[in-house]
Amino acid sequence: MTDASDCRRPLDYRERARAALPAHVWDYIEGGAGDELTVAWNSAAFDRVSIVPRTMVDVSACDLSCELFGARYATPLGVAPMAYHQIAHPEGELATARGAGAAGALCVVSIFASARLEDIAAARSGAEASGPLWFQLYWLRRREVMLDLAARAGAAGYRALVVTADTPRLGDRRRDRHNGWAVPAGVRAVNLDAAVMASAHRRRPGASALAGHAEEAFDPSATWHDLEWLVARAPLPVLVKGILDPADAQLAVDHGAAGVIVSNHGGRQVDGAISALRALPPVVDAVAGRVPVLLDGGVRRGRDAFVALALGATAVLIGRPVLWALAAAGADGVAHQLRLYRDELENLLALAGRPRVRELGRDAVAHG
Numbered sequence: 001m002t003d004a005s006d007c008r009r010p011l012d013y014r015e016r017a018r019a020a021l022p023a024h025v026w027d028y029i030e031g032g033a034g035d036e037l038t039v040a041w042n043s044a045a046f047d048r049v050s051i052v053p054r055t056m057v058d059v060s061a062c063d064l065s066c067e068l069f070g071a072r073y074a075t076p077l078g079v080a081p082m083a084y085h086q087i088a089h090p091e092g093e094l095a096t097a098r099g100a101g102a103a104g105a106l107c108v109v110s111i112f113a114s115a116r117l118e119d120i121a122a123a124r125s126g127a128e129a130s131g132p133l134w135f136q137l138y139w140l141r142r143r144e145v146m147l148d149l150a151a152r153a154g155a156a157g158y159r160a161l162v163v164t165a166d167t168p169r170l171g172d173r174r175r176d177r178h179n180g181w182a183v184p185a186g187v188r189a190v191n192l193d194a195a196v197m198a199s200a201h202r203r204r205p206g207a208s209a210l211a212g213h214a215e216e217a218f219d220p221s222a223t224w225h226d227l228e229w230l231v232a233r234a235p236l237p238v239l240v241k242g243i244l245d246p247a248d249a250q251l252a253v254d255h256g257a258a259g260v261i262v263s264n265h266g267g268r269q270v271d272g273a274i275s276a277l278r279a280l281p282p283v284v285d286a287v288a289g290r291v292p293v294l295l296d297g298g299v300r301r302g303r304d305a306f307v308a309l310a311l312g313a314t315a316v317l318i319g320r321p322v323l324w325a326l327a328a329a330g331a332d333g334v335a336h337q338l339r340l341y342r343d344e345l346e347n348l349l350a351l352a353g354r355p356r357v358r359e360l361g362r363d364a365v366a367h368g
């Protein structure tokens, strides 16, 4: 375990996590599809955008809050949904939720969480921990399971559902194939039926057990009509995650989405897919303020969050860097990591003379 205070910027947690984790777990977390072109493009896209500071603005108080579904969120930063946090730390999602709560950040819990969604909500509502939880779903062949989870999330106090649209099957994760990756026996997706999950644990040389499991459990025939079906039955607003094309953003809203998340799944699905940041402005234009647009993929600094917010995101989600901090230092690491992002963002808002997140616009950045 690392002393969290050794890490001065979000990227500092990366090597700590690599040292703390078995190589096959590291490869599953860090890897992407194919040659991992999109993994690299996601973060490189942020480096190609400059910030245009204003001067002589009163920045004595910066406001990082954003509004989502009628509620005020303390920061525009959140944890992206990621499966099986127990592979990174024995306390898994309970630690992530506590850490995110302590930092006042949104936490999106994966359908493949390794803790019960009700226990995650309880961990979150401890004395220090607060802040919103959302729950993520995949399009399962067994639709009744989706509805059951949606109802449980609603009853447990989750505030929104996220349905991931970019995974009709799993992308070609070469590292996982090479490692014959399977979810370790002691780590379970406890919100789902153990019988349904068995194939995720079945090791086969030269194959990813998760790819096999996804083929079995995910419904590759889901279309926009299925979104309407889900929206009509869900007790919570439904966001669609995995949008890259403005036409899809439009269709999502037309079929009842309460929000869209611009994402290429951290480069884990279509290798060579457009970077999330590059895809963002056309999606924001197509949605035209009707619903919030969020982004994930490659956000590695507070500065990257600033850029995405300026280009029209209401909030940004952070994936792998949260698992790095979880692996290195548990709940304290997650809280510290999210504070590093927040403090960098706050400092930049002040230095750039743009003290309110909700007023950030495209004039705050320039390309090149």
Ligand SMILES: Cc1cc2nc3c(=O)[nH]c(=O)nc-3n(C[C@H](O)[C@H](O)[C@H](O)COP(=O)(O)O)c2cc1C
Pocket: 028, 029, 030, 042, 080, 081, 082, 083, 110, 111, 112, 136, 164, 241, 263, 264, 265, 266, 267, 268, 296, 297, 298, 299, 317, 318, 319, 320, 321
């Ligand atoms: C280990 C891992 C597991 C993931 N599991 C899920 C998941 O269960 N559901 C989902 O919608 N996305 C999942 N994702 C994708 C993330 O939600 C997010 O889109 C991506 O990690 C963002 O990119 P970043 O890691 O560069 O920040 C996963 C990503 C990683 C790295």
Ligand SMILES: CC(C)CC(=O)C(=O)O
Pocket: 083, 112, 170, 210, 214, 265, 268
């Ligand atoms: C269990 C997997 C489907 C989780 C996932 O989305 C991923 O590994 O990217």
